[in-house]
Amino acid sequence: MQAGLLSTYQHPVRNRNGLAWALSALLMAFYLLLYFGKENYDAKDALTRYAHDPLNLLIVKLGWPTGDNGSLWVFNKWYLYAALYTLGMAIGGYFMLKKHGNSRYHRLRTYSLVSVQAILGFMLPIALDFAHRPAWYFSYFFPLKYDLFFPYNLDHMQATVAAWFIFGSFVGIPTLVYFKGKRAYCSWICGCGGLAETFGDPWRHLSSKSDRSWRIEQFSVYTVMFLAFAMLGMVLADGLSAPDSPIHGWANHYKEWYSLAIGAVFSGVLGTGLYPLMGTRVWCRFGCPMAAMLGLIQKFGRFRITAKKDMCISCGNCSTYCEMGIDVRAYAMAGKDIKRSSCVGCGMCAHVCPRGVLKLETSKDVGPHGEIQVWTLDL
Amino acid sequence: MPAANPAPHYVIIGNSIAGIEAAIAIRNRDRDARITVISGEHPHPYARVSLMYIFCGQLSLKDTQFYPEDLYDRMRFERIFERVTGVDVAGRRLALEGGRTVEYDKLLLAVGSVGRRLPWPGAYEADPAFLHHFVTLGDLRRLDAAAKPGMSVAVIGGGLIGVEAAEVLHLRGLKTHFLIREPFYFPVALDAAEANVVAEHIRHHGVDARTNAPVNGFRREGAKVVLEGPDLTVDLVVGAIGVEPATAFLRGSGVALNDQTGGVEVGDNLESTSAPGIFAAGDCAQVTWIDGSRRPEQLWYTARDQGRTAALAMLGDDVKYRRGTWYNSAKFFDVEYTTAGFIPYAAPKAGRAPAPTRAEDGWQTWYQRVPGSAVTQRIVVKDGSVKGFNALGTRWDHNVWMRWIHERRPLAWVLAHMNDARFDEEFIAPFAVLPSATLVNGA
């Protein structure tokens, strides 16, 4: 058995009990403060004007360094957030590997996730800012990073950077996903997925496996994808239209609304806040437009989970520890390969299976293990 | 009574894998049939194989339910949650524990197993609190309530259930003694070298695994028990010396049971040889194995296949249950084990002749162990072509191995193609023939 999973159900915060609810409330409060608190904190103002803002007080109490003129990047709360985020991932990653580090796949992908976050999601943007250059998070692409092509970003984006993001969003990542599966992004690179896989690992078994939640997932995730692409269309139309066109106003309203409802509330407050209650991938499963897009590519691509025929003992470990709520066992019992668009290829189902029934595969040929079901209608 | 009953009443005793698969198979063919599923253990099918995971909190009982909770409604199964106490074969009637009776047109016995009782005279009288098994939910609940960290426990019997019980008891913090009667662990499937790898691994975890340690009896000393033989004093004893068909309630009913095993004697279509209209599937059925012997097959996936076959037979199809080539997998603490084909019994068991695997009959054994690890492979060869595989510590696709066996592939070809059968996670070193690999005559 997987010794690290021992007592999952007796653990004080892993069992949807009072403590888990409290933690969930705490996480949500943190994100509300982050998104709806003041944007930048001025050192001189800190103790006077915004004294009522707890995040501000925290920054001051922590002795977060101030810049020369007292109002520099250092008081940008997003850097504090990035620091906490990276720390959370590193600590979470350590505990995750204590449980599952006997698997090389989990070791490598956890190292990858944490280093991508530490370097591209934390150090590099700050370093760029230090050097008075525009700071970018090079590991986030459209449509996950929905404001990537908003005018306030495009206006000061260098051509090479723009090329990186356009190529990554529409060619690079999709191609990688076609050949290696959605996991290439969602379980090896993405910072959101990274937090889920590390900090969120203790709660992965809480995702619902019911048919109903699957139906809700299909509806909501493709809706958000549609909304994100509609927004891109609007932003482009806005850029191309005359300055006095009414599109301008609509686009602004739409952007504001999306940033609030999807960007802040869904992906942040709920996405992370619900970790202790609904499992770690609430956002990835029900909301992420990138997940929907890459999922469709995965569906036509090479990645699948092969199920060894007639060896499954229906034990339930795979389904229970699938953070995406996929009922892996149902496929394994039927001896059917799994090719679900939502699968983020975390590999946990294969890892916890006590009978070695499952294998993540991307080989082109069918191989000795049986046929690939190239595509079925269930997304 | 009306002459023709349009909807026959199928009654199935047992809602575990054999029973529920049979019920589903009947429903898939006959939309109108009345199907009643009876179980005395849990109202919903759950995976018995997961008892260890429930015990140690890795899974909840609900996680082990392998069909959605609305299965009975969707399939229109009538549910009876009660034990059956007897069968009236002539009257086609069952007696339930609560006194009710249930009439049937066709009956499936999918009653599975109970833990084999330890052969200690008087041990089970007055329901002793120290004595446990690890086969049913009832067993689990009793053991869960009794096993407290710091206690000492003896797990008796070196089989698959024993090793699982020993593992979870050890993880709970009990001082665990794993007592194996034979000279080495699990001789029905492992040889001495493989068994030593497993025993080393188990001991490394901190379990006191002892071989050549038969227990001859017990005596009580206050709240403790002294096991005679190893002369060991413990708080709890888990008897894991195998399972036997849960057919005690059928004794004398006219449903023929095998004298030795207690399994329901069935024909090739899984119908009782003595009581037409009554079928048996799963752990409780005395079926014919590929080697011609007749005994129950105590495996999850064969119980599923038997359930489906029995369903077709009950529907009137002309079917035969045929077990193909043997394969299995298990896990000894962290070490995974896969096998397929013919692996000789290293220690002949009562009632089973030792396998004729002498060198002069053309048998050979190829074996290697990756040094310093619990990774081994063994291939049994006859007249140059492969007959069976045993592997510890890595994952393999038994279907590929079985294909090679049926294709009578020569050993050299198989060794060159072994990586095609690998089923491990990515980034794991491929299979390679080591300089230390041996090929010896005899198997």
Ligand SMILES: Cc1cc2nc3c(=O)[nH]c(=O)nc-3n(C[C@H](O)[C@H](O)[C@H](O)COP(=O)(O)OP(=O)(O)OC[C@H]3O[C@@H](n4cnc5c(N)ncnc54)[C@H](O)[C@@H]3O)c2cc1C
């Ligand atoms: C701890 C453990 C681990 C195992 N691990 C593995 C493994 O890794 N791989 C593998 O292949 N196999 C394994 N097995 C064996 C496997 O669980 C059995 O082969 C399988 O459960 C047999 O299924 P069945 O449907 O025949 O009967 P069972 O699962 O035994 O179910 C019997 C059913 O009959 C009901 N019943 C019995 N008597 C009555 C009665 N009088 N009245 C009403 N209902 C009754 C019970 O309530 C139950 O629903 C394991 C078994 C145990 C105990």
Ligand code: SF4
């Ligand atoms: S689903 Fe979206 S947020 Fe989650 S890991 Fe994938 S891209 Fe990132």
Ligand code: SF4
């Ligand atoms: S199906 Fe397996 S690999 Fe895919 S998300 Fe679920 S646990 Fe991870």
Ligand code: SF4
């Ligand atoms: S695939 Fe493996 S983990 Fe999943 S139910 Fe089957 S045996 Fe258990």
